[in-house]
Amino acid sequence: MARQILRRSFSNERRFAEVPKGNLVVYVGEGEKKRFVIPLSYLNHPSFQELLFQAEEEFGFHHPMGGITIPCSEDQFIDLTSRLSTT
Numbered sequence: 577m578a579r580q581i582l583r584r585s586f587s588n589e590r591r592f593a594e595v596p597k598g599n600l601v602v603y604v605g606e607g608e609k610k611r612f613v614i615p616l617s618y619l620n621h622p623s624f625q626e627l628l629f630q631a632e633e634e635f636g637f638h639h640p641m642g643g644i645t646i647p648c649s650e651d652q653f654i655d656l657t658s659r660l661s662t663t
Contacts, residue, residue: 601643604653609645612653618660627656 595601598616603609618624627646634647646653 603643603645604648605650606647610650612657614657618657621660621663623656624660
């Protein structure tokens with residue numbers, strides 16, 4: 577039984593850590609952070625670069641979640657990324 581639980585937790589960690597080629601992980605939220613996998617191409621958009629600037633202002637280069645942490649609401653982030661995905 578313990579082996580099954582351990583194996584399951586390892587497989588969950590591996591699945592959680594997988595990021596498709598050409599993408600990166602960002603954490604978004606003002607309180608609890610939610611993980612998003614986004615295309616690298618978003619980094620070239622001025623509106624996304626503004627979010628990165630805000631993240632740099634708030635966190636510097638230390639991101640406690642292990643990935644880039646973006647200090648905006650989840651709704652604001654989803655709105656921005658939906659606009660970027662149509663361009």
